[in-house]
Amino acid sequence: MHTIDIQSPHQPPRIEEEPNQQLENLESNQPHTTKLKSKKLTLIPLIFLIFFEVSGGPYGEELAVKAAGPLYAILGFLLFPFIWSIPEALITAELATAYPGNGGYVIWAKQAFGPFWGFLMGSSKFLSGVINNAAYPVLCVDYLKIVFPVFTKGLVRYLGITGSTLVLTFVNYTGITVVGYAAVALGVVALIPFVLMFCIAIPKIHPRRWLHRGQKG
Structure with missing residues (x-):
């Protein structure tokens, strides 16, 4: 009024x-x-998500040392981040800042080459992700069968693969926050054996062996 x-x-x-x-x-x-x-998503879960996206663990180093020797393997581990990882991180940061949005390289390809190539990039990445992710439940069961031989073959193996697939799917369905903390937990579990082996190997370190160039032939 x-x-x-x-x-x-x-x-x-x-x-x-x-x-x-x-x-x-x-x-x-x-x-x-x-x-x-x-x-x-905070910093620590993001780091572990990137860790699993890139490698998921220091697997393969044994074969690298065996093939090239400690000298070249150590040089590779020291130089590779500067040759590949840091430039890729800088490129990603620059493009993500220039073209913000949910889409990443799909947006970048679309802006550079047009909608068709953006669609092709997204669909190709989707198919590669489906094929790649399908291997992880099998890999999980392959690790379990070392401790539990019942997962070697038969119905139990298929049930284990199906169960691990459903569990991982449910974790992804719950959202990025739960996925981030699950990645932290899985990352700690994956790295603990390597940390223990590193601590056990400390008394046996001989720096003169680092100059060995691997096996000949």
């Missing part, structure tokens, strides 16, 4: 607003502020 204050015949009547109406008008004139959404 409004009240009319008549001051004089020559002045138009002044409408005074009630306190509630004044408060509403004051709030409407204030700049709109949006609350910052809390981050769903």
Whole structure:
């Protein structure tokens, strides 16, 4: 409701607003502020997600040392991050900043070469992801059969593969936060054996062996 204050015949009547109406008008004139959404993925889970996306563990180093020798293997481990990993990280950071959005390299390919190549990039990555992810439940059961031989063959093996697939699917369905912390837990479990073996091998370290160039022939 409004009240009319008549001051004089020559002045138009002044409408005074009630306190509630004044408060509403004051709030409407204030700049709109949006609350910052809390981050769903923190730094540590992100690191472990990248870890599993890239390697999932220090597997294959034994074969590298056996084939090339400790000298070339150590040089490769030291130089490879500067030759490949850091440039790729810088390229990814630059493109993600220039073309922000949920799509990554699909957006980059679309912007550079057109919609068809963006679609081809996305569909190819999807197919490769499906084929790649299908191997992990089998790999999980192959590790289990070392401890539990019952998973070697037969119905139990197929049930183990199906069960691990359903569990991993459910974890992904729960959202990125749960996936991140699950990656941290799995990463710790995957790295513990290597940390233990490293600690056991410390007394047996002989730096002069590092200059060996591997087997000949």
